[in-house]
Amino acid sequence: MYKVGIDVGGTNTDAVVLNEKFELVASVKVPxxxxxxxGIRRALKQVLEKAEIERDKVSHAMLGTTQCTNAIVERKKLAQxxxxxxxxxxxxxxxxxxxxPDDLVEKLSGKYKLASGGFEFDGxxxxxFSETEIREILRSWKGKVEAIAVVGVFSSLKNEEEFRVAEIAAEELGEKIPVSLSSxxxxxxxxERENASILNAGLFKVMERTSSGFEKALQSEGIHRAEVFLCQNDGTLMSIEYARKFPILTIACGPTNSIRGAAYLAGLKxxxxxxxxxxxxxIGVLAGGFPRESSLAVDVGGVRTNFRMPDIVSIGLGGGSIVRRDGEEVTVGPDSVGYRITEEALVFGGETITATDIAVRLGHATVGDPKKAEQIPLDFAEKAYQKIAEMTEVAIDKMKTSSGDVEVVLVGGGSLIIPNQLRGVRKIIRDENGAVANAIGASISQISGExxxxxxxxxxxxxEALQDAESKAREKAKFAGAVPKTIQVVEVEEIPLAYHPDNATRLRIKAVGDLV
Known part of the structure; x- marks a missing residue:
């Protein structure tokens, strides 16, 4: 049996086929x-043709996508x-x-109501709480909103009121109206919890289109028996049903796929x-086999949130980054030719100097037509390459937990632009399949519940609290698609709330299991 993994990036869509031993059978990279x-259909078709396998032998299909992130950043396709x-x-x-941001509020309708209810910090x-009040609010919104976000004060402590609002919403607006509960x-x-819940509610249409499109692409290629999963931003997978309920969990799944895939290729945890x-x-860190999570509130499209996000540093540097002269200085990025690199970069017959052209000019990479990069002055290329090194070194230093030199696994289609020697880096590990590490990461992931x-x-x-939280984490993993008997607790976090007089503790448990 085979697994198909697809990762959609801003520039390329990567696809891989792995066999039951998790060995790479075929890989492709398309714009x-x-x-x-x-792009998904094209990548899927090419990788299946390259692998030369029977479609009925594809048992699992995984998709990592930037659709939800893009919808928030671009303010497009969001629900009311x-x-x-x-x-x-x-x-x-x-x-x-x-x-x-005002433009994002407008896209999401900006409708809200403050209702009675909620809890004190001691429960x-x-x-x-007034059911009559909730019903009146929902009736006034009938036909005017497409999703509901429910946020209760201290619902992290007691959330029964939030769940009751969801039940009333189904009665008043119908079962098809999605309801996001902040707890x-x-x-x-x-x-921050409210902000994350609003964004989650606004993304349901995006996820519906994305997941349905993936299913249709699989069907068009004759794949009818595969279990279908989407990637979460903690390096694990979730079923389509779970993804449609929590689309916000796909935000930043691309980097985590790459981290998991890179570590797998390097054989490190x-x-x-x-x-x-x-x-x-x-730039991210794999700790104990899973991407390190951020401990800070995270900004998503200009909105401060506190839902689970990977600890990632992103910089505007890639293979398509545009290189310019600014007086005596040379700048690299942050703007890029993106997926048009095969049309606009010098080595591909274009007229724009990119980071890839710089690497080719200095003999560090061989792609396209190297002769077309010879027009770049050597001193200009050397300054640009030094700038690329400096940008990379600064970003790596931000992720280090000590001042010592570190080992770095280098992956991605644009990795050819990175120098082999960097300050603060003891060793750079490259792999011949590193260009599709993100799709490999999507293919090898497990299912999680938190x-x-x-x-x-x-x-x-x-x-008793630990047992309760563990059972609920296991249930979430099961709902997301994990085989019950394979589910194990991989992380327990207890944080006492110092201001609470009765020994209150924030308890977080993560459980992980294998695919169905």
Whole structure:
């Protein structure tokens, strides 16, 4: 049986076929199309033809996509969202959508209501929850919103009111209206959790189109029996049903795919990875086999959120980065020719000097027609190459946890532009299949489930709380598509809340299992 992995980047769409021993059978790299789906179909068709395998023997198909990220950044294809915050009047001083970019608020409708409900930090009632009030709000939005986001004060501690609102929404607006509950998406911190929930609600149409398009592409190529998964941003997979419920979890899945794929190729579980694409370079760390998560609030499209995100440093440096002279200085990026590199770079017959042209001019790479790069002055090329090295060194230093030199796994289609010697780097590991590490990462991933809640140990003993959180994390992994008997807990995080008088603790558990 075979696995097909596809990763859609801003410049290229990569596809691979792995056999049951996780050995690479075939790989292709095609330009990402403007409509995404065409590029996926083209990559899928080419990799299957190259692999020469029977379609019925494809058992799993995985997709890593930037669609949700792009929708937020470009403000396109987002759903109209209605936000219900449970916590009036206590939270009226800071309203929903505070500090959001105006154009994004407009795209999401900007509709919100503050309703009674919510809890104190000790679990006590903030104000009386009113079903009548919720029904009136939902009825006033009928036909005006396409998704609902529900946010309760301290729902990380008690979330029954959020779930009751979801039930009422199904009764008033119909079962097909998606409802995002903040307690299932973000962490503690009302505003950041609310922001993540609103974005999740706004992305459901994007995910519906993306997942349906992937399924249609598979069917068009005669793949009818494969289990279909999408990539999460923690380096694991989720079923299509789970992805449609939590589309925000696909944001930043591209870098995590590359980190997992790079580590697999290098045979390592703890390593720093540099993934160089056509437009950007991403630097991340694999710790214990999974990408290191960020401990800080993360900005997504100009919105501050606190849902799970990988710890990644991204810089505007890639194979297609445009190189210019600025007085006595030379600049590289951040703008790029992107997927048009085979048309616009000098070595491919174009008229734009790119980072790839610089590497070719200095003899560090051989792509396209090297003679066409000879028009670049040597001193200009050397300054540009030095700039590329400096940008890379600074980014790597930001991810290091000590001052010592480190080993780096270098992958990505644009990795040919990176010098072999970098300050602060002891060894650079390259692999012949590194150009498609992202698609390999998508193919080898497991299924995960994560559960987070605030427990008050004086009310629920620690062991009982741990068992409760573990069982819910296992259920999430199962819902995401993991085989129950293979699910194992891989991470337990306990953070005491110092301001709470009754020994309250934020407990987060992550469980991982194998594919169906």
């Amino acid at each position: 990402t199309s403007s409509d995404i789906e065409t 969202v209605g936000v219900i915050r449970l916590g009036y009047p206590a939270t009226a001083s800071v309203l929903p959508y505070t500090a959001w 006590g009632e903030l104000s009386a 299932t998406i973000g962490s503690i911190g009302l505003i 703890d390593i720093l990875v540099l993934d160089v694409g056509g437009t950007t370079s991403d 559960y987070e809640q605030i427990y008050i140990y004086s009310q629920k003993p620690r062991e």
